[in-house]
Amino acid sequence: MVSLIEELEAREAAARVRVEELEAEIAELTSRLVGEREVWSRLRVTRETVAQVLAELSGQDVAGTAPLREPVAAKAPVEPEVRVVGAVMVPHWREGLTTVVLPDVYRDIVEVIADASGPMQAKQIVPRIGLPAVTAKIEGTRGKLKRLVERGWLIEDQPGRFAPAHPGSGGESANSRNDKGSSL
Incomplete structure (x- = not known):
């Protein structure tokens, strides 16, 4: 006969496997979403650039230029009011941007690496976050x-x-926030 503890351990192991499978599926979908957003962005920029060039050419009365068809108005994306799992956006770094713009787990990762004395591996970072x-x-x-x-x-x-990638410019680290100045 199986003890209660063994049954609970078996159920816990099965639940852990299901959670890991779902996390892997979320990671895959997130990766696909990022790729599709990049394609969409490139197409939008290309369309806007072509429209601008054609508008400039039509202002010069260039013969043979077909009139530009009005683009179909796309529905504005609905911005969720709460964080949606699997739809986390990590912005591209640029001058003046701090870790405050990053989702919590990404900010924690960047701060752990910034506080480290040298490069780190994922297996070293996991327990620290x-x-x-x-x-x-x-x-x-x-x-x-x-x-x-x-x-x-x-x-x-x-x-x-x-x-x-940018030591000292990613915002203050967790240690610098907690250090209020000590007197020895």
């Missing part, structure tokens, strides 16, 4: 690290080793 050091969490964090590299917040100086 309060997650259990299990494969699923390490891989999820590695995906976030890669996204932060793509967006210019971090660099990957060696495969799997991440460091700040």
